[in-house]
Amino acid sequence: MAGKVDLSSGGDVLIIGGGISGITVALELAQSGIPFTLIEKESSLGGLSASFCCKASESCNKCFACVVDKRISEIYQRQDISVLTQTEVTGVKRNGGKHRVALQRGKEKFELEVSAVVIAAGINPFDASQKVEYGYGRYKNVITAKDLDEMLRFRGALSRPSDGKLPKTTAFFQCVGSRDESIGNLYCSQVCCAYALRLIKAIRHQYPEVKATFLYMDIQPAGASFQEFLVSCREDKGIRLIRSLPSKVYHSPLSDTLRVRFIDPERGEVVEDPFDLIVLSVGMVLSKQARPLTELFGLDLTEDGFIASPPLQSGVFVTGACSGPKDIDRSILHAKSVAFLVQQHLRGRS
Amino acid sequence: MPRIGILIDALQGSIPASFREKISDYVKKLPEIAFCLEEENLASSDALNRIGKRLETEGGERVVIVGGSPKLYETSFQKLRHPLPFNPYLYAVANIREQALWMMSDEGAALERAKTIISKTIRGLSNAKPIEAQSLPLKPEVLIVGGGITGISIAQELAKSGIHVFLLEKGTHLGGRALELRRFYNRPFEVQKWVDEKINGVKNDPQITLITQTELKHLEGHLGRFQAKIQGPDRTETNLSVSAIVVATGYSVTRETKGIYGHKRVTVLPEMESLLSETNNPPLLWDGKKVEIVTYLLDGVNEDMKVDSINAVKQALLLQEAFHCQAAILCKDVKVAADGMERLYRKAREKGVLFFKYEEPPKLSIVNGQIQVSVRDTAAIQKDDQWPISILSDLVVVSEAFVPTPETESLSGLLKIHLGNRGFLMEDNPQLLRVRSNRRGIFVAGACRFPQEVSESLIEARAVAEEVIALFSKGAYTYDLAVAEVDPKKCAVCYTCPRLCPHSAITVEKYGERNVYVTPGTGGDMKWGAAKVDPASCYGCGICVAECPAKAITLRHLTDDQVYAQMGLME
Numbered sequence: 001m002a003g004k005v006d007l008s009s010g011g012d013v014l015i016i017g018g019g020i021s022g023i024t025v026a027l028e029l030a031q032s033g034i035p036f037t038l039i040e041k042e043s044s045l046g047g048l049s050a051s052f053c054c055k056a057s058e059s060c061n062k063c064f065a066c067v068v069d070k071r072i073s074e075i076y077q078r079q080d081i082s083v084l085t086q087t088e089v090t091g092v093k094r095n096g097g098k099h100r101v102a103l104q105r106g107k108e109k110f111e112l113e114v115s116a117v118v119i120a121a122g123i124n125p126f127d128a129s130q131k132v133e134y135g136y137g138r139y140k141n142v143i144t145a146k147d148l149d150e151m152l153r154f155r156g157a158l159s160r161p162s163d164g165k166l167p168k169t170t171a172f173f174q175c176v177g178s179r180d181e182s183i184g185n186l187y188c189s190q191v192c193c194a195y196a197l198r199l200i201k202a203i204r205h206q207y208p209e210v211k212a213t214f215l216y217m218d219i220q221p222a223g224a225s226f227q228e229f230l231v232s233c234r235e236d237k238g239i240r241l242i243r244s245l246p247s248k249v250y251h252s253p254l255s256d257t258l259r260v261r262f263i264d265p266e267r268g269e270v271v272e273d274p275f276d277l278i279v280l281s282v283g284m285v286l287s288k289q290a291r292p293l294t295e296l297f298g299l300d301l302t303e304d305g306f307i308a309s310p311p312l313q314s315g316v317f318v319t320g321a322c323s324g325p326k327d328i329d330r331s332i333l334h335a336k337s338v339a340f341l342v343q344q345h346l347r348g349r350s
Numbered sequence: 351m352p353r354i355g356i357l358i359d360a361l362q363g364s365i366p367a368s369f370r371e372k373i374s375d376y377v378k379k380l381p382e383i384a385f386c387l388e389e390e391n392l393a394s395s396d397a398l399n400r401i402g403k404r405l406e407t408e409g410g411e412r413v414v415i416v417g418g419s420p421k422l423y424e425t426s427f428q429k430l431r432h433p434l435p436f437n438p439y440l441y442a443v444a445n446i447r448e449q450a451l452w453m454m455s456d457e458g459a460a461l462e463r464a465k466t467i468i469s470k471t472i473r474g475l476s477n478a479k480p481i482e483a484q485s486l487p488l489k490p491e492v493l494i495v496g497g498g499i500t501g502i503s504i505a506q507e508l509a510k511s512g513i514h515v516f517l518l519e520k521g522t523h524l525g526g527r528a529l530e531l532r533r534f535y536n537r538p539f540e541v542q543k544w545v546d547e548k549i550n551g552v553k554n555d556p557q558i559t560l561i562t563q564t565e566l567k568h569l570e571g572h573l574g575r576f577q578a579k580i581q582g583p584d585r586t587e588t589n590l591s592v593s594a595i596v597v598a599t600g601y602s603v604t605r606e607t608k609g610i611y612g613h614k615r616v617t618v619l620p621e622m623e624s625l626l627s628e629t630n631n632p633p634l635l636w637d638g639k640k641v642e643i644v645t646y647l648l649d650g651v652n653e654d655m656k657v658d659s660i661n662a663v664k665q666a667l668l669l670q671e672a673f674h675c676q677a678a679i680l681c682k683d684v685k686v687a688a689d690g691m692e693r694l695y696r697k698a699r700e701k702g703v704l705f706f707k708y709e710e711p712p713k714l715s716i717v718n719g720q721i722q723v724s725v726r727d728t729a730a731i732q733k734d735d736q737w738p739i740s741i742l743s744d745l746v747v748v749s750e751a752f753v754p755t756p757e758t759e760s761l762s763g764l765l766k767i768h769l770g771n772r773g774f775l776m777e778d779n780p781q782l783l784r785v786r787s788n789r790r791g792i793f794v795a796g797a798c799r800f801p802q803e804v805s806e807s808l809i810e811a812r813a814v815a816e817e818v819i820a821l822f823s824k825g826a827y828t829y830d831l832a833v834a835e836v837d838p839k840k841c842a843v844c845y846t847c848p849r850l851c852p853h854s855a856i857t858v859e860k861y862g863e864r865n866v867y868v869t870p871g872t873g874g875d876m877k878w879g880a881a882k883v884d885p886a887s888c889y890g891c892g893i894c895v896a897e898c899p900a901k902a903i904t905l906r907h908l909t910d911d912q913v914y915a916q917m918g919l920m921e
Contacts, residue, residue, distance in 0.1 A: 014620045028816055028820055031820040031823060032819065032820050032823035032825065033823060043518070060780065062778045062779075063780075066780055067780050067783065108908050146589060174401065179686070179692050186688040186693050186696065187689075187690075187693070188687050188688075188691065188692045190687040190688070193687075218683035218684045218685065218686065218707075219683050220656075220685060220686065220687035221653075221654040221656060221685060221687065222687070222799065223778045224770055224774065224776075224777040224778050224799065224800040225770075225771075225778045226654050226774075227653065227654035227772075227779050228771060230654070236662050243665060243707070243728075263731050265728060268732050268733030268734070268736075269731065269732065270731065302689075303690070303693065304689075304690070304693075320904075324689045325689075329778065329783070329784060331812060332783055332784070333783075333784050333785070333809055333813045334809055334813075335817060336812070336813035336816040336817065337809045337810075337811075337812030337813045338812075340507065340812045340813070340815050340816035340819070341812065343511070343816075343819065344510060344511070346687050347511075
């Protein structure tokens with residue numbers, strides 16, 4: 001990556017995290033001509049949302065995945081943006097109103113002095129193997145929604161991990177790692193209902209023979225176009241929406257199917273239905289890399305384990321899903337609002 | 351004929367050397383060719399320097415890249431970020447790898463095909479014109495329509511950034527629907543005090559011109575040059591010229607009053623909100639009578655909005671904790687997709703609030719002056735065990751339906767911005783993202799797009815402020831003239847293009863001396879205007895070009911001549 005940086009002055013702002021939120025802040029600041037440095041620990045920009053596939057069926061289902069690709073190429077198009085990939089923060093010192101941040105890129109170590117720091121460290125999908133009863137990691141055909149998304153994006157086809165065949169029946173489990181007292185996540189991840197339903201719609205469009213069962217607690221609305229979308233899901237005969245979270249998954253080695261135990265309100269009893277593929281809608285947890293950052297910058301966590309926004313005058317800003325669950329749309333919106341606050345902060349300084 | 355440089359991509363493993371040689375032999379014989387270079391890494395700075403020098407010495411300005419997919423070069427040029435030695439609209443890619451070499455099994459056939467592709471690309475490029483950048487000065491003045499909490503917040507944020515704001519409110523006072531709210535679900539402070547402080551801030555801000563009892567009546571112009579006609583009390587009209595417009599007109603509500611919903615023991619969430627804030631100590635009184643059991647009936651309307659669910663849980667918890675009432679919430683789904691909401695919901699359940707999720711709508715009836723709400727208890731597994739439950743309530747609280755304000759439709763017409771499927775302005779759009787509208791320079795924020803919780807509106811307000819200051823940051827809007835252009839002589843003023851333009855960038859007006867259309871057979875007296883594309887508002891999508899019956903519109907960066915030349919139709 002070219003992005004030449006004059007290391008003596010990395011600009012006024014350091015943006016930590018090159019996911020969609022960090023990229024949005026960067027593009028907004030660039031538009032206003034504010035010098036900054038964007039750092040990303042991985043070798044490429046985009047973060048989690050860069051691995052999402054388009055979830056259009058007959059028409060656009062407003063998943064916003066295409067926006068991420070567009071933003072990344074916008075970053076590359078601009079000549080005036082300095083991006084440092086494979087770079088991590090190793091230390092920070094407050095120097096008057098400024099932050100002196102120590103960075104490491106491979107073996108190279110250097111320091112930047114900036115007036116404001118934006119933390120957009122993102123989230124990790126919940127580790128589904130913690131929900132032992134669903135058998136993630138033990139049964140090949142139990143995958144997470146993110147696994148499915150990447151399968152569709154990078155392989156372009158739906159297949160069962162165990163034998164590569166097309167799964168005829170799929171079950172989507174909602175709230176895996178969200179709204180769950182047993183694992184201590186007492187929050188709703190806010191995006192998974194719409195996310196899983198869009199995945200189902202996209203799959204049903206490409207493979208009309210694949211049936212989907214959506215097992216949920218409450219369907220959470222997502223934006224202005226969601227109601228119409230939900231109605232179209234309810235009208236689809238190949239999608240069963242069942243208000244019930246499954247209790248256990250069993251594997252039948254003979255038929256290589258998975259039996260799911262859940263309460264079916266339609267039949268009014270506990271049932272065990274066979275499925276070819278199980279998709280776990282995993283919730284969001286703060287990314288692993290964010291924890292050391294909170295310690296370095298002395299930031300608090302919210303009750304739900306995301307980063308709490310520090311007072312404005314500290315010059316440290318938190319944006320995107322690491323400040324609380326957000327989808328792509330809301331992450332962009334939030335990042336824009338933070339870009340505004342950063343500029344106000346800089347103006348107050350000069 | 352403009353002279354063209356040919357660059358053959360000699361990247362290892364891309365096009366075999368023998369094939370490149372044959373291509374090179376063919377190309378060198380073409381008359382319009384200035385030079386032919388082979389480069390291993392086209393996007394490297396060395397290669398670009400060499401290309402630049404050759405263009406200079408041989409006197410050319412156009413370049414055809416012979417190689418693979420155009421996307422490949424686009425991204426590598428973008429990634430390396432060296433300034434290109436040619437105008438970005440004066441290079442074209444002849445994709446002989448995917449479209450010839452990989453497609454044909456026979457090399458001779460592939461070569462013939464490659465030659466055709468190259469000559470077509472050269473013909474197309476010969477007709478291309480360089481596209482220049484233009485700049486539109488913007489004076490930092492913005493009109494905000496709507497003095498609700500979103501409009502107020504945007505006004506304050508913009509004023510802080512040195513932008514002058516005209517804040518238009520049709521009513522007599524600011525604050526809008528936020529005045530109905532008394533408590534936040536997620537913040538400890540009182541809403542009214544907070545709103546009052548904001549309103550006072552707006553009133554005392556020299557950067558904000560507050561105009562109440564005034565409505566927007568007419569709008570002309572485009573980004574940077576909007577001319578708004580506003581009408582105040584006594585029908586006085588004023589003209590404002592602003593650079594950008596923000597629409598934040600909020601929402602309206604309708605209340606069901608038919609049948610039992612008109613009963614005096616049925617109320618709505620905002621009325622309950624004010625009752626709870628006006629009563630300091632238990633007992634809670636309604637109509638002079640003590641209230642002990644309160645039932646919330648949600649999701650009859652606003653099924654896809656979180657606001658009612660949030661307010662109901664917040665109120666029910668307060669009823670349970672502070673007023674010793676029994677509260678029950680009946681809904682289709684408990685909406686907890688907001689920060690901190692799941693905890694509030696759990697707390698409400700712990701404190702004894704009852705939640706029932708229904709599928710068939712609950713039945714309401716009057717029993718001894720109280721309202722009995724009957725609902726099937728779907729919590730039981732067995733169908734036979736799902737008994738109907740009756741809650742004899744002192745008070746039933748229902749949602750008001752959130753609908754667009756009555757003037758939304760006319761506003762969308764006069765601003766020429768889109769209505770969503772439910773009559774609110776705009777909707778979710780991955781191309782424009784939130785707060786932008788289909789027109790450059792017009793933004794839409796808050797509940798007029800979609801009713802939502804206050805904290806969400808505040809984020810939108812800041813995002814709008816960000817969009818506006820980013821637009822104004824350089825004092826001018828700079829853009830490439832890669833837009834549609836009307837030939838006024840050919841325009842028949844049929845109004846097809848202004849109707850079709852998704853960004854309302856086309857108007858019919860009189861401009862320039864050439865712009866004269868004489869209706870055949872009427873003599874020389876009838877002078878009409880012609881369609882005109884505002885270049886700063888045009889996105890260059892080409893819809894008008896395709897639809898114009900008179901072929902009067904062309905895209906400056908992809909003219910008809912270019913396409914015809916490429917197709918070989920010019921000879």
